[in-house]
Structure formats: structure tokens, C-alpha cells
Amino acid sequence: MYAIGQILKEIREESGFPLQEVQQQVDIDLTQLSRIENGKRLPTVDQIQRLARFYNYDDKTLLIHRESDKIVYSFEYPEIAIETLKVAEEKVRYGVQYLPMFQNTIYQKPISLESRRYIGSKAKLTEWIMNLIDTETEGVESFVDIFAGTASVSHQAIPKYEHVIINDILHSNNVIYRGFFESGDWDVEKLNDIITNYNTLDPDSIEENYFSENFGGKFYEHNTAKLIGYIRQDIEDMKAELTKKEYFILLATLIYNIDKIANTVGHFDAYIKRPIKPQPFRLRLIDAKEFENVEIYRKDANLLARKIASDLVYIDPPYNSRQYCRFYHLYETLIKWDKPRLFGVALKPVAENMSTYCTVKARDTFTDLVSNLNTRYLVVSYNNTYNSKSNSSENKIRLEEIEYILNKCGNTKVFECSHRFFNTGKTEFENHKELLFITKVDEERKNKSFATLLRW
Numbered sequence: 495m496y497a498i499g500q501i502l503k504e505i506r507e508e509s510g511f512p513l514q515e516v517q518q519q520v521d522i523d524l525t526q527l528s529r530i531e532n533g534k535r536l537p538t539v540d541q542i543q544r545l546a547r548f549y550n551y552d553d554k555t556l557l558i559h560r561e562s563d564k565i566v567y568s569f570e571y572p573e574i575a576i577e578t579l580k581v582a583e584e585k586v587r588y589g590v591q592y593l594p595m596f597q598n599t600i601y602q603k604p605i606s607l608e609s610r611r612y613i614g615s616k617a618k619l620t621e622w623i624m625n626l627i628d629t630e631t632e633g634v635e636s637f638v639d640i641f642a643g644t645a646s647v648s649h650q651a652i653p654k655y656e657h658v659i660i661n662d663i664l665h666s667n668n669v670i671y672r673g674f675f676e677s678g679d680w681d682v683e684k685l686n687d688i689i690t691n692y693n694t695l696d697p698d699s700i701e702e703n704y705f706s707e708n709f710g711g712k713f714y715e716h717n718t719a720k721l722i723g724y725i726r727q728d729i730e731d732m733k734a735e736l737t738k739k740e741y742f743i744l745l746a747t748l749i750y751n752i753d754k755i756a757n758t759v760g761h762f763d764a765y766i767k768r769p770i771k772p773q774p775f776r777l778r779l780i781d782a783k784e785f786e787n788v789e790i791y792r793k794d795a796n797l798l799a800r801k802i803a804s805d806l807v808y809i810d811p812p813y814n815s816r817q818y819c820r821f822y823h824l825y826e827t828l829i830k831w832d833k834p835r836l837f838g839v840a841l842k843p844v845a846e847n848m849s850t851y852c853t854v855k856a857r858d859t860f861t862d863l864v865s866n867l868n869t870r871y872l873v874v875s876y877n878n879t880y881n882s883k884s885n886s887s888e889n890k891i892r893l894e895e896i897e898y899i900l901n902k903c904g905n906t907k908v909f910e911c912s913h914r915f916f917n918t919g920k921t922e923f924e925n926h927k928e929l930l931f932i933t934k935v936d937e938e939r940k941n942k943s944f945a946t947l948l949r950w
Contacts, residue, residue: 496563498542498556499533505549506531520544536563604781605750607674608646611760613821616810616875617646619928622911623875624650627806630907630932631871636804638869640795641811643818645671651808652785661791661798663847664818666749666825668792673746677784678739685740689747689777692725700724704833708841713757713824715770722752722828725777730831743782749825751777761821764840796863803868810875811851811860813889819847856890861899865944872903872933896931902943904936 529535546553608617636657639648697717705723710716834843
């Protein structure tokens with residue numbers, strides 16, 4: 495119900511005018527007037543001004559009530575209405591100066607781990623995953639995230655468990671984990687001074703470099719690419735002056751800041767073929783922490799499985815033919831900084847760390863993994879993109895195969911959650927769901943099931 499209607503009705507009745515007379519004098523349809531007074535319709539500005547003249551009432555006051563009704567009834571989340579109005583007041587007060595003020599506030603805040611764009615990210619599913627783990631397991635003190643990806647699941651596991659192992663084969667992901675989580679000495683003021691220096695660089699005074707020559711005008715605006723290449727080389731040049739933790743924080747900071755401005759749809763298998771508008775490039779530090787209970791690896795998951803033991807292993811491998819090492823080749827090149835020769839339109843180096851989970855060997859590779867893990871619980875993420883019409887999106891392991899293999903290890907429960915899948919931007923998935931398998935491992939059943947399996 496719009497309050498302006500009740501206000502207009504009270505003014506009319508106080509003035510002693512019947513509704514029909516008002517309709518005749520101000521030339522507003524009687525049905526419209528009735529709906530306005532009943533709060534079912536918001537009057538237009540012109541109608542407000544006509545009524546104000548007729549009632550000899552201040553039109554500014556009535557317009558204020560009309561605008562406030564528009565604001566109140568536009569709220570999708572009434573519980574934050576007061577805070578929203580305070581922010582709106584600041585925007586009105588400072589006008590065009592508000593955005594720079596807001597940006598300065600933002601740039602003082604570190605970048606969160608979950609803010610990165612990444613194919614198959616579990617950032618929006620982490621709460622659901624961890625709640626199910628809490629409900630369906632017991633006595634878990636050690637946790638392994640063996641295909642960590644963005645490490646959003648690891649991030650939630652670290653404060654919950656005594657020991658957390660984080661693993662991924664990509665160099666860039668390993669640097670991110672070490673920057674965000676690994677223990678070690680670091681000086682935040684020193685890092686802020688370095689970042690401030692980078693933020694004052696003039697790209698016109700910087701020479702062309704490996705990064706700008708290869709990626710400028712394609713994945714990044716050319717001057718931005720010069721800055722990225724210069725900063726990456728500078729981090730390497732002063733490596734001896736940095737602690738290991740500081741070095742990884744700076745590298746992870748670079749990845750997270752350039753991720754937001756890449757001329758892509760979220761990965762580097764291709765760039766958007768259109769002119770790139772120049773934009774400010776300003777770094778801010780990642781939200782680095784340090785934890786004593788974290789162990790970080792960059793290993794082939796199937797090989798690492800033979801060397802570790804844990805109460806619970808969370809498994810979220812690639813399922814389709816899209817290789818993560820190729821999707822994120824630019825970050826791999828940036829972090830390794832070996833300046834390799836690049837090939838093709840997407841400027842990829844010679845392939846390395848190709849995953850058999852993205853091939854017809856996926857089923858056997860998964861079987862080998864779970865048969866060699868020393869754990870009490872197996873928790874496996876899976877999605878139903880196997881229904882996709884795209885060959886590259888179609889899963890290499892079927893739902894039934896996953897369940898069959900896990901049931902060889904012990905009793906398995908399956909849970910599902912509707913989820914909007916982050917993909918390359920071309921493939922549409924209807925009724926997309928994320929599935930979670932939780933297996934309570936039965937060692938006797940597992941040993942019998944895999945007794946004749948040819949181990950790697």
C-alpha cells in the first residue's frame with residue numbers, strides 16, 4: 495500500500511471535497527483517483543502537482559512522500575532497508591564524488607579467496623558441502639582437498655580440522671594456496687609499500703616486455719599488459735629481499751587483480767575479439783592469513799594418494815575434456831615466468847600437467863585414486879553436465895560409474911543441490927545439479943573389491 499494515497503485522501507477529506515468534485519476540477523480519471531487514494535497506484539508527478547494546486551498544498555512535500563514510497567516498495571530485502579537508505583543518503587550528498595570515496599574504501603580492503611573466477615568453482619556450494627560433511631561423518635580430525643582448485647572448500651575446512659592437506663597440480667593454484675594459507679613471516683606494511691609503488695607506475699614510461707608483446711591487445715589492454723609484465727619481473731628481481739610468504743602473497747595478489755580485468759569469459763582458452771577499452775589498473779593485496787595446520791602440495795593426485803592418510807578426503811576432479819592447465823595457461827606462464835614459446839590463437843605453451851580425468855581413461859584413473867586412498871570417508875563432488883549437448887562439456891565418468899566405484903569402498907549416500915554452473919559462456923545446462931557422494935569406507939569390502947586391481 496502506497497502511503498501517498500492515504501495522505502492525499504486525508505487532505506481531501508480535511509478540505510471537504512468529495513472525490514467526484516476533485517475528479518472534475520483536476521481532470522484525473524475517477525477510477526485512477528480511487529486507486530491512488532486506496533494505495534493501489536502510485537500517482538504520477540503531474541497528478542501530484544495538479545492535486546497540490548487544487549488543495550493549495552505544498553507540492554514538494556507530496557513529491558517527497560511519493561519518492562519515499564518508490565524507494566520503500568523497491569526493496570527486495572526489507573531487512574537491510576535502513577542501511578540501504580543511509581548509503582543512498584551518502585550518494586545523494588556527495589554526488590559524483592561518492593564513487594571515488596567508495597573505491598578508496600574498497601582498495602583498503604584485501605581481496606577474498608572466493609572472489610576469483612574459475613570453472614567449476616565450489617565457492618557458492620561450500621556451505622552446503624560442509625554442512626553435509628558435518629551431518630554425515632563423525633570423528634574427523636584430518637581433511638584432504640586433493641583437487642583443491644580455488645580452495646574454497648579448504649578455506650572452510652582449515653578452522654574445523656586439526657590437519658588439512660591442500661593439493662593441486664597447477665603452479666598458479668599452488669602459489670595462491672601458499673599466499674593465502676601457508677605459515678611464514680611477512681610484513682604487511684612492506685607489502686603495502688610495494689603495492690603503492692606499483693599503483694603509481696606510468697605505463698608510458700615502461701618498455702615492452704614478454705607479457706605485453708604476447709598478451710597485450712588480446713587478453714589485456716596493451717598498457718595494462720605492460721604493467722603486468724613489469725610487475726611480474728620486478729617481483730622476481732627482488733625475490734631475495736622477500737620472505738617466501740611475501741613472495742607468494744605478491745604473486746597471488748597479481749593473479750587476483752588481473753583476473754578481474756581479463757578480456758575473457760573467465761578462462762584463457764580464448765579472448766574476446768573486440769577492442770579493449772583502457773581502464774585503471776590498481777592492485778590491492780589478497781586477504782593473506784597463516785595457519786599452522788595446513789600442508790600444501792603440488793602433486794598428481796593419484797600419486798599423492800599413495801603417500802598420505804587422512805580421516806576424510808574431498809575429491810572434486812575435472813570430469814569433462816576441458817583441461818585446467820590449458821584453460822589457465824596464462825597464469826601458469828605468469829607464475830613459472832620461464833617465458834616459453836607460445837602457440838596458436840590463444841597463445842598457449844607446450845602442454846604439461848594434462849589430466850587423464852579429462853580423457854577416456856577417467857573411469858580407471860578415478861578407480862585407482864579411491865582404491866589407494868587411506869581414509870575413513872570419501873566425499874566426492876559431481877555435477878550432471880553429462881547431459882550436456884556439448885562434447886567438451888560431457889562428463890568422462892558417468893553418474894552410475896561414480897556410484898558403482900564408491901560402493902566398492904563402502905556404503906555411499908548421494909545428495910543433490912540445484913546450482914547454476916559457471917562455464918565458458920556458450921554451453922547451456924538445463925536443471926543443473928551438483929551432486930555430493932559421501933562414502934563411509936569399509937576396509938574389508940574395499941580390499942576385496944580392489945584385490946586384483948592393477949595398481950600404478
